[in-house]
Each structure stands twice: as structure tokens, then as C-alpha cells.
Amino acid sequence: MSSPRRGWSAPPRARARAGTWWSPPVSDPSSEPVQSQEPPVLEGALRSAAEEMFGDRLESAVRFVDHLSSTGIEWGLLGPREVPRLWERHVLNCAVVGDLFAEGALVADVGSGAGLPGLALALARPDSQFILIEPLERRVAWLDMVVEDLGLENVDVVRARSEQVVGNIAVDIVTARAVSALKSLLPLTVPLLQGSGELLAIKGRSADQEIAAAAKTLKRFKCSAPEIETVGADLLDEPTTVVRVRVGAGR
Numbered sequence: 001m002s003s004p005r006r007g008w009s010a011p012p013r014a015r016a017r018a019g020t021w022w023s024p025p026v027s028d029p030s031s032e033p034v035q036s037q038e039p040p041v042l043e044g045a046l047r048s049a050a051e052e053m054f055g056d057r058l059e060s061a062v063r064f065v066d067h068l069s070s071t072g073i074e075w076g077l078l079g080p081r082e083v084p085r086l087w088e089r090h091v092l093n094c095a096v097v098g099d100l101f102a103e104g105a106l107v108a109d110v111g112s113g114a115g116l117p118g119l120a121l122a123l124a125r126p127d128s129q130f131i132l133i134e135p136l137e138r139r140v141a142w143l144d145m146v147v148e149d150l151g152l153e154n155v156d157v158v159r160a161r162s163e164q165v166v167g168n169i170a171v172d173i174v175t176a177r178a179v180s181a182l183k184s185l186l187p188l189t190v191p192l193l194q195g196s197g198e199l200l201a202i203k204g205r206s207a208d209q210e211i212a213a214a215a216k217t218l219k220r221f222k223c224s225a226p227e228i229e230t231v232g233a234d235l236l237d238e239p240t241t242v243v244r245v246r247v248g249a250g251r
């Protein structure tokens, strides 16, 4: 895996517009006060998995989960019902995808939302560089706040739809979770590879059907036959399913 490509420079970080650290941007009319929740307790097998995943960044990962269960809920980025399963179904489930790319990768996470998988990966893989691409103002403000609070040096947040940054960003890996079905995800992600690299799309049980439905689009974008990878089986009760699509030299 190459290090960040020659000539690439980090895009300017989208700036948080929130006036404070504890309230959503006041301009957002849809903001409703929702109670934050106690973060889930990290113990037993999950704690061991988190220690293995995050090493000496475990404290920062705990702080990320604290944010998800407090400001993440208050700002409406995720539902309160997700809180009890934040570690297993969200943070660890995303972090294990870091097993699929080599050291020093430049990674774009399209549609990061509450930093999933982008921030979980940035914590698990400090050797690599991450660009989180997210169009919605409130989500970008929250991501900027969390990146700053965690002191993450390997993350840039860009407020844009991925289509708007094609030509400005060239990465080795694109990740995405819950953005759209593979057929419509390919046009949003493959152009960011600029001819060479891999899309790692976190998928559920629909992976096979999505691949079948995307056959023509895969051809149009000159992609390899997708592979379905399972990661985290040694750490998690429910491992993560990833659809891996290669283009260019990696095909």
C-alpha cells in the first residue's frame, strides 16, 4: 500500500458552526432536545476486544462512545436505542474493517454520519490517514467537535457530497456503511479511487443480492468481481460483512 499519493494535500477541514460544545447548531430547525444516555459499560469480552482493537488509544475510543451516547443523541445523530449496543454493533464492528487494508493507507469514508466507520477506523489505525466526507451541516459540526476533542491528527472532515469532491481527492481505500445499496454506492465511491484502489462497503445479509443487482454498474466502473469478506470473527459474536471491490492495479 502506498503512502498518501504524491501531490495530494489535505482539504481544508470543514469548520464546526456550533456555538458551543454541548448544543447543536442553532440554525438547524429540526433540532429537538433528546436526553443523552449513560454510555454502555465496557467489560468482559467486549473490553478485551476493544483493548486489542485500540491498544493505547482505548481511552480515546471510550471518549468517542461517550460522545455518541451524549452529544450524538442530543444532536440527533443516532437514536437512543442504539446506546446499549454502541460498542459491539457500531464502534468495534466498524473498527475491525481496519484489518482489510495495509499500513499507511489514505482512506475516504463516504457518508460518515456519526463517524462510522471513519472515526472508529481512525482510532484503530493511527498509521493511516482518513478523510470523512459528509454533506450535512450538523453531522459535520459534530464530527469536527469530536475530532478536536479526541485530538485526532489523522482525520480531516470535509463537508460535501462525495460527487462534489471527485477530482480533488484520490485515495487508496473508500469505506462506507449504510449510505446506499451497492449499485448506487459505486458511482459515489469508485471515482474517489481515481483508477486504482478498493471500496470496502460494510453490508449486512443483503450483500449477495446487492452484488447481483450491481452487475452492470460494476462493469461500467471497471471493477473486479466483488469479494465478500468477514472480519472480526475472533473478537465479536457478530462479525462484520464487507463487500470488497477493487479497481485498477489491485484488480
Ligand SMILES: C[S@@+](CC[C@H](N)C(=O)[O-])C[C@H]1O[C@@H](n2cnc3c(N)ncnc32)[C@H](O)[C@@H]1O
Pocket (backbone or CB within 6 Å): 110, 111, 112, 113, 114, 115, 116, 117, 133, 134, 135, 136, 139, 160, 161, 162, 163, 176, 177, 178, 179, 188
Ligand atoms: C444512514 S447514514 C449512515 C451514517 C454512518 N455511515 C453510519 O453507518 O452510521 C447515511 C449518511 O450518508 C450521507 N450521505 C448521503 N449521500 C451522500 C453523498 N452523496 N455523499 C456523501 N455522504 C452522503 C448522509 O448525509 C448520512 O450522514
